[in-house]
Amino acid sequence: MTSAKSARRPHHWRRDLIELAALFTAVAVADAIANLIGHQPDGPYLLMASAVALAATAAFHTWWARRHSHAPPSDEADVAPVWAGAAGGTGTSAGEAEGTGEGGIVGAGETGTTLWRMRTTVLDAPGSLAALCTALAGLRVDILTLQTHPLAQGTVDEFLLRAPASLQAQELSRKIAAAGGASTWIERADAHDLVDTPTRVLSLATRTALDAAELPLALRQLLGRCTIHSLPAVSVTGRATGQSAPVEGVLEETVMRLRDPSGGVISVERPYLPFTPTEFARARALVELDARLGPRVPRSEDVLTLPEGNEITVRRADQGDLTAARAMHDRCSQDTLGLRYHGPVADADRYLDHLLSPRFGRTLAVQTASGRLVALGHLLWDGDETEVALLVEDDWQRRGIGSELLRRLVALAEEAGCDSVYAVTQSRNTGMVAAMRALELPLDYQIEEGTLVITARLSSEGAARPSAPTERARR
Numbered sequence: 001m002t003s004a005k006s007a008r009r010p011h012h013w014r015r016d017l018i019e020l021a022a023l024f025t026a027v028a029v030a031d032a033i034a035n036l037i038g039h040q041p042d043g044p045y046l047l048m049a050s051a052v053a054l055a056a057t058a059a060f061h062t063w064w065a066r067r068h069s070h071a072p073p074s075d076e077a078d079v080a081p082v083w084a085g086a087a088g089g090t091g092t093s094a095g096e097a098e099g100t101g102e103g104g105i106v107g108a109g110e111t112g113t114t115l116w117r118m119r120t121t122v123l124d125a126p127g128s129l130a131a132l133c134t135a136l137a138g139l140r141v142d143i144l145t146l147q148t149h150p151l152a153q154g155t156v157d158e159f160l161l162r163a164p165a166s167l168q169a170q171e172l173s174r175k176i177a178a179a180g181g182a183s184t185w186i187e188r189a190d191a192h193d194l195v196d197t198p199t200r201v202l203s204l205a206t207r208t209a210l211d212a213a214e215l216p217l218a219l220r221q222l223l224g225r226c227t228i229h230s231l232p233a234v235s236v237t238g239r240a241t242g243q244s245a246p247v248e249g250v251l252e253e254t255v256m257r258l259r260d261p262s263g264g265v266i267s268v269e270r271p272y273l274p275f276t277p278t279e280f281a282r283a284r285a286l287v288e289l290d291a292r293l294g295p296r297v298p299r300s301e302d303v304l305t306l307p308e309g310n311e312i313t314v315r316r317a318d319q320g321d322l323t324a325a326r327a328m329h330d331r332c333s334q335d336t337l338g339l340r341y342h343g344p345v346a347d348a349d350r351y352l353d354h355l356l357s358p359r360f361g362r363t364l365a366v367q368t369a370s371g372r373l374v375a376l377g378h379l380l381w382d383g384d385e386t387e388v389a390l391l392v393e394d395d396w397q398r399r400g401i402g403s404e405l406l407r408r409l410v411a412l413a414e415e416a417g418c419d420s421v422y423a424v425t426q427s428r429n430t431g432m433v434a435a436m437r438a439l440e441l442p443l444d445y446q447i448e449e450g451t452l453v454i455t456a457r458l459s460s461e462g463a464a465r466p467s468a469p470t471e472r473a474r475r
Contacts, residue, residue: 112165120181135179149276213358261291317365377405
């Protein structure tokens with residue numbers, strides 16, 4: 001479209017000739033009147049009155065011309081703010097916007113801003129998205145990204161917004177409702193949400209492909225705040241649980257059930273916000289990727305030197321280490337196993353297959369130079385919480401192995417985006433209590449049914465501190 005600055009109006013020479021002729025005629029008439037009146041007794045007063053009348057007439061003409069001008073608009077005419085996202089501007093329906101729209105609404109330049117994630121449902125009709133964008137423009141809000149989730153009736157539009165810090169969520173919700181949005185949901189966002197959706201999904205797929213233990217974490221990051229449970233088909237006692245789901249999965253408003261490739265069901269719950277078919281399809285694609293790749297655990301090893309000079313190797317463990325883990329159980333005392341499992345020691349072996357499965361978390365194993373397994377550290381996904389647990393063979397206790405495992409597990413939890421980790425133990429388990437305190441993280445202590453629950457709140461400063469032994473990496 002040609003701009004106003006590039007469209008010059010044509011110059012009319014006839015208008016100039018007419019204006020000159022009118023000017024000369026006016027001068028001649030004024031001179032004749034002045035000669036006629038100037039010789040009268042009241043001539044000077046009449047001339048002054050005439051001058052005032054002419055000035056008033058000229059001012060009235062100028063005002064009238066400006067008020068009723070038919071000239072084109074000026075170059076600096078006001079233009080309504082327009083959203084420059086994937087929808088293509090105003091007048092575009094929500095259903096026509098596809099993928100992630102990036103851009104902004106003109107006029108949000110405050111330095112103090114807040115990031116919001118907003119989701120609202122609109123009619124799939126032309127102009128519905130434009131109405132939302134106009135409402136946001138009136139609040140001086142930038143649209144950073146936009147996703148559309150088509151429904152059978154209407155469309156769910158999900159925005160990432162940068163708003164003035166003074167704008168409250170209630171006011172934003174009222175404006176969206178007035179613009180036609182329904183079932184609006186708003187929460188604070190952070191800088192991690194600035195990554196566009198295709199990039200984030202590809203990153204999560206890559207993490208899932210490299211490590212089977214990443215699937216629950218990838219689903220949580222893909223779907224936002226939600227609770228994920230892995231429900232096995234067979235319990236630790238060997239009984240069938242009856243947990244199953246069809247291959248295509250099941251979507252029920254705020255709950256989705258997906259078939260676990262390793263058996264059982266992956267249940268995802270988000271009570272505060274229903275899942276859309278688009279989110280369900282993305283989650284199912286991640287699970288299908290995990291199923292096609294099969295069992296896999298990154299094979300990396302770190303060789304550490306203990307203070308007394310012995311070398312140990314720390315590596316990831318999986319169900320392939322089940323035989324070695326059971327042999328370590330046989331070498332552990334009844335008291336050590338009792339402190340670890342808080343129940344009948346005879347049932348300890350039944351938990352190993354469950355604990356070593358990457359579906360339920362990550363396990364670190366410690367083995368000696370001869371290849372004997374002497375310690376296990378577990379990071380377990382427990383719904384929307386994370387548990388840490390340690391088992392160190394009696395002859396290798398009090399050498400810093402438990403503290404080293406715990407530091408690494410906490411670093412893995414922080415890397416996975418967990419806010420906290422908790423350990424369930426007994427007050428007489430001084431080794432575990434000391435290891436948790438050595439993390440130098442904020443700790444909460446709680447007694448539940450005779451057991452001690454220690455919760456560590458993670459932070460970038462506290463996690464992943466240097467370990468005591470000297471380390472050299474071997475990949």
